[in-house]
Amino acid sequence: xxxxxxxxxxxxxxxxxxxxxxxxxxxxxxxxHQALVQAGVIAGGHALQPPVxxxxxxxxxxxxxxxxxxxxxxxxxxxxxxxxxxxxxxAALEWAARCPxxxxxxxxxxxxxxM
Amino acid sequence: MDAPSIERVVEAVVxxxxxxxxxxxxxRSRDVASAEDALGEALVAALRAWPLDGIPERPEGWLLTVxxxxxxxxxxxxxxxxxxxxxLRLAVQRAEEAAMQPEFxxxxxxxxxxxxxxxxxxxxxxxxxxxxVLGLDAGRIARAFLVSPATMSQRLxxxxxxxxxxxxxxxxxxxxxxxxxxxxxxxxxxAAYGTSWDDVAGADARLRGLAxxxxxxxxxxxRLLPSEPEAHGLLALLLxxxxxxxxxxxxxxxxxxxxxxxxxxWSRALIDEAERELxxxxxxxxxxxxxxxxxxxxxxxxxxxxxxxEWSALxxxxxxxxxxxxxxxxxxxxAAALAAARGAAEGLAALDAIDASxxxxxxxxxxxxxxxxAETGADATEAYMRAIALSEDDAVRAxxxxxxxxxxxxxxxxxx
Numbered sequence: 001x002x003x004x005x006x007x008x009x010x011x012x013x014x015x016x017x018x019x020x021x022x023x024x025x026x027x028x029x030x031x032x033h034q035a036l037v038q039a040g041v042i043a044g045g046h047a048l049q050p051p052v053x054x055x056x057x058x059x060x061x062x063x064x065x066x067x068x069x070x071x072x073x074x075x076x077x078x079x080x081x082x083x084x085x086x087x088x089x090x091a092a093l094e095w096a097a098r099c100p101x102x103x104x105x106x107x108x109x110x111x112x113x114x115m
Numbered sequence: 116m117d118a119p120s121i122e123r124v125v126e127a128v129v130x131x132x133x134x135x136x137x138x139x140x141x142x143r144s145r146d147v148a149s150a151e152d153a154l155g156e157a158l159v160a161a162l163r164a165w166p167l168d169g170i171p172e173r174p175e176g177w178l179l180t181v182x183x184x185x186x187x188x189x190x191x192x193x194x195x196x197x198x199x200x201x202x203l204r205l206a207v208q209r210a211e212e213a214a215m216q217p218e219f220x221x222x223x224x225x226x227x228x229x230x231x232x233x234x235x236x237x238x239x240x241x242x243x244x245x246x247x248v249l250g251l252d253a254g255r256i257a258r259a260f261l262v263s264p265a266t267m268s269q270r271l272x273x274x275x276x277x278x279x280x281x282x283x284x285x286x287x288x289x290x291x292x293x294x295x296x297x298x299x300x301x302x303x304x305x306a307a308y309g310t311s312w313d314d315v316a317g318a319d320a321r322l323r324g325l326a327x328x329x330x331x332x333x334x335x336x337x338r339l340l341p342s343e344p345e346a347h348g349l350l351a352l353l354l355x356x357x358x359x360x361x362x363x364x365x366x367x368x369x370x371x372x373x374x375x376x377x378x379x380x381w382s383r384a385l386i387d388e389a390e391r392e393l394x395x396x397x398x399x400x401x402x403x404x405x406x407x408x409x410x411x412x413x414x415x416x417x418x419x420x421x422x423x424x425e426w427s428a429l430x431x432x433x434x435x436x437x438x439x440x441x442x443x444x445x446x447x448x449x450a451a452a453l454a455a456a457r458g459a460a461e462g463l464a465a466l467d468a469i470d471a472s473x474x475x476x477x478x479x480x481x482x483x484x485x486x487x488x489a490e491t492g493a494d495a496t497e498a499y500m501r502a503i504a505l506s507e508d509d510a511v512r513a514x515x516x517x518x519x520x521x522x523x524x525x526x527x528x529x530x531x
Binding site for chain 2: 001003087088089090091092093109111
């Protein structure tokens with residue numbers, strides 16, 4: 001089955017990408033990414049720029065209403081996603097538990113909707 | 116639960132075969148609802164026919180023959196999603212081949228682990244097991260859990276959709292995960308039995324009707340996991356509680372607390388079986404929550420032989436239980452055992468040490484508290500009132516009211 005791993009991070013986590021913690025932050029992610037590649041389970045994905053760079057659009061009265069910032073103003077924001085090809089939810093949960101963000105943020109597993 | 120009726124024996128075989136078939140089909144199609152749907156009519160037909168015609172030589176084959184007709188109807192009406200129907204039909208074909216073998220494969224353990232999967236709402240674990248593994252109807256399960264049949268059906272349907280769409284693995288977890296995952300399975304079976312801390316309150320009235328089904332599931336678990344001591348521990352615990360069922364009510368239906376039960380009304384056969392299970396568990400040399408709970412019941416059971424209760428042994432077992440599973444039941448049981456072993460004051464001190472906000476709605480806490488206050492000659496009226504207000508069982512309420520009255524009349528008791 002195909003799953004997407006949604007990675008949620010706090011503002012502090014986003015900051016850790018560029019401040020003096022960045023070596024530790026990227027080190028963990030690099031190792032994790034390598035493990036995914038070696039296992040042959042990765043099928044795509046991206047890290048996203050911080051939520052302040054987001055722009056949200058919704059139609060109000062037929063007209064696009066464009067607002068700066070992310071869709072929802074929550075403590076933890078979507079920081080990226082990884083597509084996985086795995087036999088079961090249980091296998092996906094195992095990979096989720098190994099993800100660096102599981103230790104400092106949260107990781108959600110969703111099956112991919114096939115059209 | 117002495118000599119089971121023929122109907123009960125036949126029902127056991129029907130539900131056994133049904134559970135094996137649902138598990139076999141679901142493990143291959145991942146679609147629990149469709150597997151149940153295919154077999155539902157066959158289950159009802161077997162429950163009607165087998166007590167009259169006898170148990171067929173190949174029970175699973177019989178059920179599959181009835182189910183096949185249902186599947187053909189389905190294909191005709193095209194009510195199932197086409198891809199799912201193909202997977203299910205293939206699984207049925209495999210099942211038919213398997214049904215020719217001397218013994219049908221048993222995938223029920225995989226299904227039990229799916230029912231108690233951490234990705235499923237814990238409130239759905241027990242109802243799912245009862246419906247999916249034993250084939251109980253949603254109405255009966257709903258009554259036991261005090262919710263409307265519609266609400267229960269919706270909860271079960273949602274859980275099954277989740278099993279299918281998230282792609283949960285139908286597999287027994289590996290060694291690293293087994294003990295934590297097994298704990299969820301055992302807890303769900305235990306919840307089906309109800310709060311078996313029956314010494315004070317009697318088994319939870321809501322769930323009493325499911326006691327036999329819980330024992331049934333516990334037996335299945337022991338058969339499928341013979342080297343897991345906690346599975347044996349759970350079965351021993353349930354058997355000890357079942358052994359006392361006949362003694363829990365007097366001739367007029369009144370509630371009889373454990374300490375006043377007539378031990379000749381306890382089932383010797385069930386106590387012996389419980390003790391054997393506990394011995395098997397102990398041979399593995401790893402203690403656990405359910406073995407400790409069973410050991411506590413075992414100490415109580417010895418009163419039938421020795422005529423007395425070893426309260427100091429009970430206090431020690433409860434101490435160990437509180438350390439490994441500090442549930443409210445264990446904490447209150449610990450206090451009650453301390454009181455009996457070393458005096459009411461120690462028991463009250465142990466009760467005072469429990470977080471007050473967690474016991475506000477916990478009946479056994481107030482029943483034990485009332486009992487101990489009365490014993491020390493203090494005013495127990497308020498504690499009795501709270502215990503009565505929290506009791507769901509008429510007989511328990513009447514018993515507590517009687518105790519409260521006796522305490523109030525005792526010389527030195529404060530006037531009300």
